[in-house]
Amino acid sequence: MNCLVKSLRVCLLSGGESRRMGRDKALLPHQKGGVWLTAMIDQLMPLGLPVVVVSRHQVHADVLAHQSDLKFVLEPPPWNGPLQALNFVLSSGSDGAWLVLPVDMPRLTTVVFQQLIDAWRRHPNKVAVAHDGERLQPLLAIIPSGSPFRTSLSEQLSSGCYRWLDWLDRVPYESVVLPSRCLLNANQPKDLLALSE
Template sequence: MISPTDVTGVILAGGRGRRMGGQDKGWLMLDGRPLVEHALLRLAPQVGGLVVSANRHLERYRGLGVPIVTDPLPDYPGPLAGALGAMRLVATPWMLLAPVDMPWLPLETCERLARARDEADIAVAHDGERLQPLVALIRTSLRDDLAAWLADGGGKVVHWYARHRWCEIDFSDLGPRFANLNTPQDHVRAESGARGGKGDES
């Protein structure tokens, strides 16, 4: 098994938020707190340390008291650029990616991915309906390969995963916990309690 102290949680908050009207989703409010705080609360019990990948409102993110990394490549090249920035910072052999807009991420995500990965270097959650490529346990020694792949123009997350030993891990029993807030309509439904079982600690 992988110890939680061997894992750094990486919250991906560096996107453009195009489907949310260009808003920085980390600072959208839900149930009295911003989404980035929800993400920190979900990840903190699972890992040995935390990092937030962000590209806007950096001083505000720094006020959270955790390390902040920015994309090492220009023009918002995608979530794997944020992952690479974190890989270059962290000292742990593993990192757990999680998007900032998934406020009900299961508290056993890291443990289940680690337990079920077998010999894979990347373990990715599947919610029973679809793969969740940004909920993934990744070996940080892959940083050089990721840097080279991005420099060559690679972008799609699952295409990079396919270069390595990777596996899907079944979370179908917790599928609703992977609901994320991509659009203003998602946000409204979440605020009305229609999307995520608020108060469920699983």
């Protein structure tokens, strides 16, 4: 078996400012109980993979304090968005690959994660990026941590470009069509209405 497949880990990105939402999205109540952050952890744990939560918010660590089976990492500045957080993770010196996801896709499920993992296993030397049938959802992806992924990311950030899609154009990737309903990205209050439908 490919060594990349053996060393797959999870990185949950939870460090955004939630400016458009007006309050911390990670701490919004989830319809299945808990808050978005803990509900996402509940969906990730059945995968049996090591989970790392990356956030700049100490309150997120406090919420997860009872979770002994995951690691919380306080993201250091500069805080320039999720691509900078990804670079922090890929630069940690660990080999293998990362299932990376944002905290603000509250409909994601264990089944959807497994579908993405199964697709990535067929081409483990590429980034596997979620696609909702209309467009890429780049914050949900499985990303190998070696070259050219880590080096191209560092080069792009050094140039001052923080767009995730620009980075994807620099690396080999394939899109993986997943159920669009599960990929709803909630960024502002009106998106909460769509979640309740």
